[in-house]
Amino acid sequence: MTDRAVRNLEHLRRTASTARVLNLLKVYDEHGDTDDWHERPMFRTPALNTSLIIKHRLRRNETDSFPGRRQVATKVVVPIDSADLKTGGRFVFVNQIGFERAMQEAFGIAADHPDLKTLRLMDQLPSLDPFLLREQLRRGEVDAAPCYFALSEADLERMLTFVQSEIEPLVTLSMGDGVAAVGSTARMASKILSNAPGDRLEALRATLRLEPEQYQEGVFCWKGFLYYKWTLASLMNDIVVVADEVGTVKPVGPSDRAAKEYIDRGRSVLRGRIMKTCEEVSRTLRYYDDAYAGLTRDGKPLAFRDFLLEAPALFARLGDQLGAVQHIVSFWRFRFGPKAPPVGVDELIDIFMDFETGLMGREIDVYDPRDAA
Incomplete structure (x- = not known):
């Protein structure tokens, strides 16, 4: 693992798109006390299971770190201080030259460890959107809990107006036009997009x-x-x-x-x-x-x-x-x-x-x- 500091992790956590960043530290903060998180982890290694996985555009001085040509790599970032992301982190690229040795030195895991397989499954993907990621891991027989497959808060905010317009026909069908329908549209959109466990809309389930x-x-x-x-x-x-x-x-x-x-x-x-x-x-x-x-x-x-x-x-x-x-x-x-x-x-x-x-x-x-x- 390189000693180079990764800056702006706090900014990345707040603004990054779902497709680019898988924030496992945030998953831990929100679900680390649940049975699902403990029993069906995405990674067995604790440091990896609280890391940030990033689809990273390679700079010119980084392309030589790989055996072949590529423009984007999968970067695993371990925060220096999980309580203060502004301190940055340390990283390793998946499938960089010497990847298995770097993982052994950084995390003490051998070349045949299941976590390396999971990282390589992620590296095969063009993005980390949760719907694509879940299917890829399922095909690779990685059974991670649902809490790992959530949209980022930044994307949820950007999507809200779009989702409200998409579900409006369903709400209108159920309630007709009017102020009540407008409020119900906003409520249903928020429920559909919610990442909160158990945030169920009974009327939607019945419909x-x-x-x-x-x-x-x-x-x-x-x-x-x-x-x-x-x-x-x-x-x-x-x-x-x-x-x-x-x-x-x-x-x-x-x-x-x-x-x-x-x-x-x-x-x-x-x-x-x-x-x-x-x-x-x-x-x-x-x-x-x-x-x-x-x-x-x-x-x-x-x-x-x-x-x-x-x-x-x-x-x-x-x-x-x-x-x-x-x-x-x-x-x-x-x-x-x-x-x-x-x-x-x-x-x-x-x-x-x-x-x-x-x-x-x-x-x-x-x-x-x-x-x-």
């Missing part, structure tokens, strides 16, 4: 015909679709801007024929794949829209309930696709901001390859024109 033991899962899945709809809507303006800039960005420095051909090809291919991915996400979300319309327009609560309970099968693809697009938008803003230095040919090829790999899915090899040189 959706959910058994008591199904309520938590059903609302979690509903929250997932609302989160993905909100994420796509909030990204769309930036997606269009980035797709246009991909088509016009000009690298500096010498370039051979193969590199020029790859960059020219990459412009059109990436723009097309970015927009196609967004269209596929929209098409998947329409399954939710149709099921929800069946509830609010056609009065079919059982069909909507069944859809929600079967929904996790869709989260892996939705999370992968939106995570890839979020990464593209976030990294493009970071690398091509107003004060950013010009991009060189090799760096632009790396960026295009990284984006293309993310949009094609995991474990896909992308042609590198420099391999043919």
